[in-house]
Amino acid sequence: MKEFHLLLFNGNSIFPECILIFGLFILLITDLISDQKDTAWFYFISLTSLVLSITILLFRWREEPMISFLGNFQTNNFNEIFKFLILLCSTLCIPLSVEYIQCTEMAITEFLLFILTATLGGMFLCGANDLVTIFVALECLSLCSYLLSGYTKKDVRSNEATMKYLLMGGASSSILVYGLSWLYGLSGGEIELQEIVNGLINTQMYNSPGIWIALISITVGIGFKLSLVPFHQWTPD
Structure with missing residues (x-):
């Protein structure tokens, strides 16, 4: 019974994400059993799941903050503002x-899957409370x-941009992971954000050169991914 209540608690914390x-x-199932020319259902399913997620976020706006999945995920009004903005942008x-x-004459399912999955990743990122998540x-x-x-x-420029983004994304991910590994080691093997802060204080490593290496690596990794100044110069056209 305790495990069932824990499952309900964890599920409630990510209910909007579960809808997506x-x-x-x-x-995916509709794509397998229906005609590709009937695109109205694909739009309907995608927009319905996004609108339902927005509705759930609005209904639980006044709820107390919660930390679930053994501290790996947190839900509060602050990060739900960003979830709402992500969902709204995807819906529009x-x-x-x-x-x-319609002009590209490409399969609609792939486009909608990428949109929904990117939205899902952004929502989980808003509530992530540990390095792995x-x-x-x-x-x-x-x-x-x-x-x-x-x-x-079919567009050569599109394929070229994807390849450049994948190469740059792989490089930036490796730099980001390198910085996160420094945080993990300096904090005494902690992955939760608050525990990392406590670990750095306990080990008295918050003023060590390793912290600067970690912060610089994380900043560079995220800077490349988000094309922030001055890393925007390497962003593919």
């Missing part, structure tokens, strides 16, 4: 892309963004 995961499965992106998709969610968001840039496979 469920929508992804329905989208789909209808605005209808005409473009942060990295996996960020990679989920990044890879889907790279694949979206190469959605028009």
Whole structure:
């Protein structure tokens, strides 16, 4: 019974994300059993899952902050603001892309899958409370963004951009992981954010040169991924 209550508690903390995961499965099943020319259902499923996730976020706005999955995920009003913005942008992106998709004559399912998966990665990134979850969610968001840039496979420029983004993303991910590994080691083997801070204080490593190496590596890795100044100079055109 205790395990069941724990499952409900953990599930409630990621209920909007679960709606998107469920929508992804329905989208895949619909793609298998339906005609590719009937695109209205694909748009309907994607938009419905996004709108439902937004509705759930709005309904639980006043709820108390919670930390679930053994401290690996946290939910509060602050990170739900960013989840709402991500969902809203994705909801607006789909209808605005209808005409473009029709012009490219590409499969609609792939585009919607990339949009929903990138949205899912962004939402998990908002609530991530440990290094592993942060990295996996960020990679989920990044890879889907790279694949979206190469959605028009018949366009040589699109394929070139995807390859450049994948190479740059792989390099930036390795730099980011290098910085995270420094944080993990200096904190005494902790991966949760608050425990990392406590570990750095306990081991008195917060003023060590290793901290600067970690911060610089993390900044460079995220800077390349987000194309922040001055790393935007290496962003593929």
